[in-house]
Amino acid sequence: MKKLLVIMVSLAFLTACEPKIDEFAASPNGVDFSTFVAVGNSLTAGYADGALYLSGQQSSIPNIMAAQFKYVGGGEFRQPLIGTEDGVGFQQIPGGIYCYPKMVMSIVSDKDCYGNPVGTASLKPALAFAPTDQDALKQQLFAPPTQVGPYNNMGVPGISLQQALIPGYGSSLGNPYYTRFATNPMATVIGDAAAQQPSFFMMWLGDNDALMSALAGTDAYLTPADTFAKYYPITVGALLQSGKSPKGVVATIPDVTSIPFFTTISQKLPYNGAVLTAGQADSLNMLYHLYGHPDIVWHAGQNPFVYVKTDGTWAQMTAGDLFLLTMPTDSIKCRGMGIADPVKLSPYPIPGKFVLDADEQAHIKSAVSSYNTVIKNVASANNLALADMNEYLTHFISGMVFDGVKMNTTFVTGGMFSTDGVHLNPRGCSVAANFMIQAINAQYGCTIPQADITKYPGLVFP
């Protein structure tokens, strides 16, 4: 019996051979992917969680694309890697920059209005550590990349379309994220990219022409539509005429107002969240009258918060106005922001940099729409692949699913954005890379395999 069993089992193993299915048939269809150069902003650079850090760069959209290009003749893809996993982000301050590490999901103890812990804790993004040692962070920011150039990934966080053409953008007076890897202080991003004579390029520029203004809570810094229309063809042209008649993919600019940075707080805090008694309303009306704003009228019940418009005037918020993720909600809860300061007994409008009102949103949307018309026209005139990221992002408002992973634009739980609410996490980047690949396959008739999105992590929770 034992013998028989052994014979049966071994026979089974021998005979039941692996069923064969044809492997994925990858084909470049004549397109040369050997020298792939990507030009863009933070979304191209792999910036996430409010900083540039090593594993974020390794999960950058063009790096994921380059890994897939290997199946169709792609070559090496060098990135200006930063030597820190904690990352460096910065903001301009008078006389220089202020640096900080990336944010990570953290358990932060809740505090009352006097700063005392109340015994509970919340899960939210927080800096990986307190940025007390500014010198160390600056040193990491300006240290040469850990990989030598030339760099196939020319993505520079913060760059606008026009800045890609400006000599000196990589100088000590320019953008530190370019300074750290520019070939020389007077180099241009487009020049450094073109000098590599790409056989294939990706260009995703223009986001910051709208985003930088939106992030400041205003429509004042939008790149004018005709300026965009003038410089976009010049930028693409510089790559097209770099020597090897490259093919390429360009991408539209997403409507920035649908990203979590602008939607998250407004989902929890209504624009008319100032709840007053009749007595409080009367007092406020007197106070605002006293300060020369009789036009702002308070009632018993729910009232819209007051904020400062871009032109400096005050107004009550209206439905559809958005709070920015950076708004200190504690000030609303504890210090009367949006109503009146209970200590100073003065009106306390919300600073304009924390509100993107409906008019500003309309101007931004209109600008983005005109930029995208230019991008689509240039793509079609030059037979370039077009990844319509603006269109894709609209699908994520209600949500999409890939391999059982549900994703939407909700902050943290949506699974695609990083902790800064603006940039994608690695899994989000892999989805974006696949949209690029789909556009390339559609335009050039090639079959580039897509990235396995499950191989790239989403947010990491403690």
Place this chain on the structure above:
Amino acid sequence: MRKITVLLLSLCLAAPTLFGGGYQVHLHNMRNIGMGLIGTSLSYDASSLFYNPGGTPFLEKKWNFSGGVNFLMSRVTFQPVNGTEQAHLTHELNTPLYFYAAFKPTENLSVGLAINTPYGNGLSWGDTWQGRYLIQDISFKAFTFQPTVSYKFKNIIGIGVGLVYAYGDVNMNKAIPLQGANGDGKLNITGTTGNFGFNAGVMVHPVKGLSLGLDYRSKIEMKVEGGDATFTVPQSLSSSFPNNKVDVMLPLPANLDFGASYEFGKNKQWMVGLNLCYVFWDTYDSLVFNFQTTTSAVGRTAQPTLYMNKLVPRIGAQYRMNDMFTFRIGGYFDQSPVEDDYLNPQTPSLDQIGLTCGFSVFPAKGLSIDGSFLYITGKERSGTYSPDNFAGTYKNAVFIPGIGLTYSF
């Protein structure tokens, strides 16, 4: 000897796997497996308790026993639609068992007990593959215990009915797309359940040599109540994913089988037969998990499955060479009840063809050693599980030798 016991025990505990008809398993008697799984019009041994209890009184001997085991090797390959990394089911040896005992207290009456595994599913894709958020591994099996009583009238018509008690257990693992320091989150569900159904059949011998059979096995609702759901998620999310009790409902579909067979030749040496088996798969329209402790992240989930009813034709033949040897051959075509939009790696169901052969050796009076061999080849199939947007191509091959004993006196 102890080693063999351990080996046999572990083999018995492994779950049977057969992908053709969803999660139905067809390995119920070696002789029937040898001839294309037909059996509805046959009464050669005690397995008719299962195939058609109306046939049991036609058995010649007073006591009839049948038992056996199959050694089921299945392999599945998956090619993602746009990706480069093929996945293979890890190889498991599954061993569905059966045992039947029939006793005839009088010439026309028979009573009996059938024990077998008519439903089951067991597969393991591993915990790193692309579909791990749908399924990593699943083991589901349902044993049935069927006490049966049958009666025949004048050697022409037999009827029989059995009460079926099904005992099932399920154990499944899937990854959850929430990463912590140790990678993906995970969900394990285990549970057991039992419920009743029935098996009723009628067999007619209208003219010499011809036998007709009709058998209906009812649907059995298998509802796991209060199974254990264990979440492994990053600590900061654990309050949203409390370890939990879960209710899972999985129906075992009804079957209506018609069979016809004809014996001819010298001493009825030859038999040819066919079965038409209609499976009421449409009862399985979704797989529902109802978590008893609900949070914003955990509640009721329903995976749509939308199975469709299918007719499975089977044919088989038997040749009794002499008193020592009998040979069998057969085949069937098993259509997948799953639509292309709902092809799920949990049950990667393909249209498949089964080819069978078998033999019996009679070393002593009343005793036979029965062997069978079933080869199943699934047609390569591309589909998407659209609720999860998981797309690719599946192909399988299944190889099932089996050995059994039949004894009557």
